[in-house]
Amino acid sequence: MxxxxxxxxxxxxxxxxxxxxxxxxxxxxxxxxxxxxxxxxxxxxxxxxxxxxxxxxxxxxxxxxxxxxxxxxIGYSVGYENELIRVGGPKNIDGTILVGNDSHGVVEGELMIFENEYNQQRLQLSCERAVDRGTLLSFKPHxxxxxxxxxxxxxxxxxxxxxxxxxxxxxxxxxxxxxxxxxxxxxxxxxxxxxxxxxxxxxxxxxxxxxxxxxxxxxxxxxxxxxxxxxxxxxxxxxxxxxxxxxxxxxxxxxxxxxxxxxxxxxxxxxxxxxxxxxxxxxxxxxxxxxxxxxxxxxxxxxxxxxxxxxx
Incomplete structure (x- = not known):
């Protein structure tokens, strides 16, 4: 149908x-x-x-x-040095493509997950440049x-x-x-x-x-x-x-x-x-x-x- x-x-x-x-x-x-x-x-x-x-x-x-x-x-806020902070409850999946816009134009990057010795996660945006603090990112439409x-x-x-x-x-x-x-x-x-x-x-x-x-x-x-x-x-x-x-x-x-x-x-x-x-x-x-x-x-x-x- x-x-x-x-x-x-x-x-x-x-x-x-x-x-x-x-x-x-x-x-x-x-x-x-x-x-x-x-x-x-x-x-x-x-x-x-x-x-x-x-x-x-x-x-x-x-x-x-x-x-x-x-x-x-749901989505993510960009924190300091491209760290990601969750908005709502997105499921964190390594390699997810995130998109948005900041003062320099279009933002597109990859979500990366790092874990420390205490199994605590840190979320990072892998991107070609530094993204403005506070920028909101969401999953790339597909x-x-x-x-x-x-x-x-x-x-x-x-x-x-x-x-x-x-x-x-x-x-x-x-x-x-x-x-x-x-x-x-x-x-x-x-x-x-x-x-x-x-x-x-x-x-x-x-x-x-x-x-x-x-x-x-x-x-x-x-x-x-x-x-x-x-x-x-x-x-x-x-x-x-x-x-x-x-x-x-x-x-x-x-x-x-x-x-x-x-x-x-x-x-x-x-x-x-x-x-x-x-x-x-x-x-x-x-x-x-x-x-x-x-x-x-x-x-x-x-x-x-x-x-x-x-x-x-």
């Missing part, structure tokens, strides 16, 4: 947006919305600017539920699509952003929040949720993100509905989602984990009475340059989100 609008996904992946530096991906999404909204079922109200940093909210009709898709990625899978850096969560934009095409009532900083502590979700609660009485959230392949969550099992990670969604809300999913006939699987977090974690830790649930396709090779997702699981993710936004 062909992934619908594969070109859009590739474009989103190519734009650098390491946590704290989401302005370029935010601008791309906003420009995309302005260019394509005339072909959508409903034209959204666009909310951004002062008070929202680089986050972006789309409001359609009379929303009851908001979809949260984080725009940022997109691959086969008959069954897509494989690329940053399917987490550029694939969630892609799903949200596919959802926007047919949405009549709802909100989409493109959030920031999710990979490095969380940031904009609380402000966006408070805005939607105060101005539109939105008390429900769906976390449009990509989860992990584990012993209990597999490729080809359909989109995963997370019953818990390190946090616990409210059971009454979760049960409502599960009933809609069961009645829909869309293929899905249940996730029950003891660790991990998302924009949903930020909502649960806030003082806002917002119900949330994480729903996303599973990927293998998490936080590496070769993240891998089964394409039919992506399709089931899009289908389930459309049903939930209509019925929740």
């Amino acid at each position: 062909e992934l619908s609008n594969s070109q859009l996904l590739q474009e989103i992946i190519r734009i650098q947006g390491v946590a704290s530096d989401e302005s370029r991906i935010k601008s791309f999404i906003k420009d995309y919305v302005l260019k394509h909204q005339g072909y959508w079922k409903s034209k959204p109200h666009i909310i951004d600017g002062t008070g929202f940093q680089d986050a972006l909210i789309l409001v359609f009709g009379n929303p009851r539920t908001a979809v949260y898709a984080h725009m940022d990625t 997109f691959k699509e086969t008959k069954e899978y897509v494989q690329s850096p940053y399917l987490d969560n550029r694939l969630g952003v892609y799903v949200a934009l596919q959802l926007a095409e047919t949405m009549e009532n709802g909100a989409i929040v493109f959030s920031t900083y999710e990979e490095h502590g969380g940031n904009s979700v609380g402000a966006c949720a408070k805005y939607l609660m105060n101005n539109y009485e939105v008390f429900q959230a769906l976390i449009c993100d990509i989860t992990w392949v584990t012993s209990g969550v597999v490729h080809k099992g359909g989109v995963a509905i997370s019953m818990r990670d390190s946090m616990l969604p409210r059971r009454k809300y979760l049960n409502k989602i599960l009933k809609i999913a069961n009645d829909s006939g869309i293929k899905f699987q249940l996730e029950v984990e003891s660790a991990g977090g998302s924009d949903g974690s930020v909502l649960q830790k806030s003082d806002l009475p917002i119900d949330w649930c994480f729903i996303g396709a599973p990927e293998d090779n998490v936080h590496t340059p070769a993240e891998k997702v089964y394409k039919k699981d992506i399709e089931s993710m899009i289908e389930l989100y459309r049903v939930l936004m209509d019925q929740l």
Whole structure:
């Protein structure tokens, strides 16, 4: 099967947006919305600017539920003498190609891992020159699509952003929040949720993100509905989602984990009475340059989100 609008996904992946530096991906999404909204079922109200940093909210009709898709990625900061410091939780793989830009132009180099006698790692960028301190680097884009899978850096969560934009095409009532900083502590979700609660009485959230392949969550099992990670969604809300999913006939699987977090974690830790649930396709090779997702699981993710936004 062909992934619908594969070109859009590739474009989103190519734009650098390491946590704290989401302005370029935010601008791309906003420009995309302005260019394509005339072909959508409903034209959204666009909310951004002062008070929202680089986050972006789309409001359609009379929303009851908001979809949260984080725009940022993991990566590295350049420290002293080309030392590398992790942003979020990238998997350190010797020889990984990292890219970015500093005051001298394009940066491209190789991640090198050194270990001392105490098995402590030091990460170093092998590059032709010294790179400006504080420069943010990310995995070099390399997109691959086969008959069954897509494989690329940053399917987490550029694939969630892609799903949200596919959802926007047919949405009549709802909100989409493109959030920031999710990979490095969380940031904009609380402000966006408070805005939607105060101005539109939105008390429900769906976390449009990509989860992990584990012993209990597999490729080809359909989109995963997370019953818990390190946090616990409210059971009454979760049960409502599960009933809609069961009645829909869309293929899905249940996730029950003891660790991990998302924009949903930020909502649960806030003082806002917002119900949330994480729903996303599973990927293998998490936080590496070769993240891998089964394409039919992506399709089931899009289908389930459309049903939930209509019925929740």
